[in-house]
Amino acid sequence: MSAVYDCSQPDSRADGLTAAAGAVRSSRLVVLPTDTVYGIGADAFDAAAVQSLLRAKNRGPDMPVGVLVGSWSTVDGLVLGVPPQGRALIEAFWPGDLSIVLPHAPSLRWDLGTTRGTVMLRMPLHPVALELLREVGPMAVSSANVSGQPPAATAQEAKDQLGDSVAVYLDGGPSGDPVPSTIVDLTGDQPVVLREGAVRVDAVSEVLGVPVSTSRT
DSSP, X not given: OOEEEETTSHHHHHHHHHHHXXXXXXXXXXXXXXXXXXXEEXXXXXXXXXXXXXXHHTOOTTSOOEXXXXXXXGGGGTBSOOOHHHHHHHHHHOSSSEEEEEEBOXXXXXXXXXXXXXXXXXOOSOHHHHHHHHHHOOEEEEESSOTTSOOOSSHHHHHHHHGGGOSEEEEOOOOSSOOOOEEEEOSSSSOEEEEOXXXXXXXXXXXXXXXXXXXXX
């Protein structure tokens, strides 16, 4: 059976975060609020848990899962290196609605799907998400919905789709407009916006000081 915790109440929030941390450490799934839409998450380094996440979403490894972090410094242990453009984007937009794709550190033992040696990273601007991430470390997180269905803007919408495949639901209230994060790929010679979401392309270009394309073609 799933458990739902109302994070607007201090006692329930504390209990929910404790339960969610225990679930993540036990290879189970949690739903958490973020500053975009609700996410379904698992320990990023637990391959079996990530596979459970993909099954819950009815999604294959061809659509790999991104990773949420609880601090800027966490990134340095996950990637080959953070280029100056990456630092500039982190300083300008984190925590917030921007995801960055970088080559991941080859020493890491994880399986996030078919990533081709890269990882998509983001630090969300939501106190419940950040508290959980700082407790358990990096989490593999995807939107809390079954593939092909609308992303969940509330914990109840997530539960309606994902049901008992998730151990703990952290209810942080409505997420607002369900706009996804903007994704910037920094693995090539030039930055590329793979998806324009909450952060506009021109804002990315302004921070980087160069025009940014929206495709590699």
